[in-house]
Amino acid sequence: MPAPPKTSDERIVTAARRLVERRGAAAVSMAAVAEAVGVRAPSLYGRFASRARLLAAVELAIWRDLGLALSRAGRTMGPVRALTAQARAYRKFAKAHPRAYALIHAAGAERTAAGVEARMAAAAHALRPLTALVGEAHALPAARVLTPFLHGFVSMELAGAFRLGGGIDAAFENGVATIIAGIRAHHS
Numbered sequence: 001m002p003a004p005p006k007t008s009d010e011r012i013v014t015a016a017r018r019l020v021e022r023r024g025a026a027a028v029s030m031a032a033v034a035e036a037v038g039v040r041a042p043s044l045y046g047r048f049a050s051r052a053r054l055l056a057a058v059e060l061a062i063w064r065d066l067g068l069a070l071s072r073a074g075r076t077m078g079p080v081r082a083l084t085a086q087a088r089a090y091r092k093f094a095k096a097h098p099r100a101y102a103l104i105h106a107a108g109a110e111r112t113a114a115g116v117e118a119r120m121a122a123a124a125h126a127l128r129p130l131t132a133l134v135g136e137a138h139a140l141p142a143a144r145v146l147t148p149f150l151h152g153f154v155s156m157e158l159a160g161a162f163r164l165g166g167g168i169d170a171a172f173e174n175g176v177a178t179i180i181a182g183i184r185a186h187h188s
Contacts, residue, residue, distance in 0.1 A: 006037075006038060006039050006043075007037040007038065007039050007043075009047055009048075009057070011037050012033060012037055012044060012047060012048065012054065012057075013054070013058055013061055014061075015033050015036035015037050016028050016033045016054050016055070016057075016058045017058045017061055017062070017100065018036070019032055019033065019036070020058055020099050020100055020103055021097060021099055021100055022099075023099070024099045024102070025099070025102070025103045025106065028051065028054070028055060028058075029051065030044050030045070030048075030051055030054070033054065055103065056112050056114070056115060058100075058103065059103055059104050059115060059118070060114055060115060060118045062097070062100045062101075062103060062104050063104060063115070063118035063119055063121070063122050064118060064121070065093070065097075066090070066093050066104070066122050067118075067121050067122035067124075067125060069089045069090070069092070069093045070089055070090065070122060070125035070126060071125045073085040073086045073088065073089035073125075074129065077129075078129075078132075079129035079130070079132040080129075080133065080180055080184070082128075082129035083126065083129045083130065083133070083146070083176075083180055084173075084176055084177070084180065086129070087146070087150055087172075087176045088176075090150050090154070091150065091153070091154050091157075091172060094154040094158065095154070095157070095158070098158050101154070101158070102158075105151065105155075123143060123147075126143055126146070126147075127139045127140065127143060130142045130143055130146075130183075133180075133183065133184055133187075134184065134186075134187035135187065138187050142183045142187070145179060145182075145183060146176075146179050146180070146183065149175055149176075149179050150176075153171075153172055157172075
């Protein structure tokens with residue numbers, strides 16, 4: 001009878017994510033993750049063929065959590081209020097998990113079918129109110145207008161790029177309202 005495993009995929013991904021959250025993706029090594037879960041580094045390769053594959057699994061977990069945050073925001077509201085609530089949830093998530101947020105948008109991250117599915121699942125929550133606002137044929141193009149604003153704003157905020165004073169929260173709210181109003185007007 002084989003010995004029971006000393007760890008699990010879930011524990012490994014959780015440990016790797018903790019490293020990402022504390023020190024960024026660059027801090028994730030197979031040795032550091034193995035130490036965190038109490039095994040030797042070579043044993044991780046039986047579960048994750050490479051560091052890139054492990055980071056891809058961490059990315060999936062982050063996308064699931066972001067999707068959950070978006071799904072909870074604005075569930076029973078009309079489309080404009082739901083999108084506004086989701087925009088706030090997106091920003092809140094990014095600010096609470098800046099290094100994880102950076103990982104899911106890293107240009108060098110491994111692209112997998114599971115990663116595309118995780119992104120689509122998270123995006124589906126925003127596509128529902130967008131569909132109600134502008135129709136199914138225009139929901140994805142509308143998302144491709146709103147999402148870059150959110151990502152750009154949050155990325156600048158996380159980088160400390162807003163240095164001219166003024167209310168950052170008010171600027172965010174104004175930007176979200178302006179984008180949503182523009183999307184709505186364009187498709188009316």
